[in-house]
Amino acid sequence: MAADSSFAILQFVARYVRPRARVDSLAQLSPELLSQRGIRGLILDLDNTLVPWNTTRLTPETRAWLETVREHGVQLCIISNSAGDSRVQFVGESLGIPYVSKAVKPSQRAFRLALAEMNLSAEQVAVAGDQLFTDVLGGNRLGLFTVLVTPITRKDFIATKVMRFLERLIGAVLRRVPVETESLT
Numbered sequence: 001m002a003a004d005s006s007f008a009i010l011q012f013v014a015r016y017v018r019p020r021a022r023v024d025s026l027a028q029l030s031p032e033l034l035s036q037r038g039i040r041g042l043i044l045d046l047d048n049t050l051v052p053w054n055t056t057r058l059t060p061e062t063r064a065w066l067e068t069v070r071e072h073g074v075q076l077c078i079i080s081n082s083a084g085d086s087r088v089q090f091v092g093e094s095l096g097i098p099y100v101s102k103a104v105k106p107s108q109r110a111f112r113l114a115l116a117e118m119n120l121s122a123e124q125v126a127v128a129g130d131q132l133f134t135d136v137l138g139g140n141r142l143g144l145f146t147v148l149v150t151p152i153t154r155k156d157f158i159a160t161k162v163m164r165f166l167e168r169l170i171g172a173v174l175r176r177v178p179v180e181t182e183s184l185t
């Protein structure tokens with residue numbers, strides 16, 4: 001009985017952290033796939049999505065991908081929970097992409113700022129990030145198209161490691177309930 005009710009709670013939580021799609025890397029989010037879904041703007045997480053955790057290093061593949069999506073007119077905005085502004089600012093400014101730091105995802109505030117910055121509605125925007133409880137939950141709360149990206153590295157902020165444990169717990173439930181997650185590959 002107790003096991004049943006804990007499973008029900010996990011199922012409830014899973015509904016809010018279920019991504020619409022999963023990809024192994026940003027490069028799999030082609031402009032064609034985005035436009036098929038009417039996506040004209042993309043909110044990007046920084047750590048372990050755009051760059052390895054706690055760095056500002058963009059791989060040549062990521063740079064090429066950024067170039068391609070921008071050429072196709074997809075607007076971009078970085079939102080990061082990173083406590084310091086400097087890395088987010090450095091990456092945003094060097095790429096010419098607007099950014100919001102100290103975003104406190106899954107709070108909706110930063111996501112709303114990003115929508116306003118891009119002048120797009122929630123239906124026109126996707127969010128790509130590596131964490132269920134910040135990127136996916138925050139995006140789902142606003143009705144964005146949420147894409148879970150496999151983290152670039154296994155290095156993480158200590159609090160994130162705790163969240164990874166909870167993600168694995170939820171992951172087990174996500175596999176058991178009917179999942180609407182679409183495959184983009």
Ligand SMILES: [Mg+2]
Pocket residue numbers: 045046047048049129130131
């Ligand atoms: Mg991240």
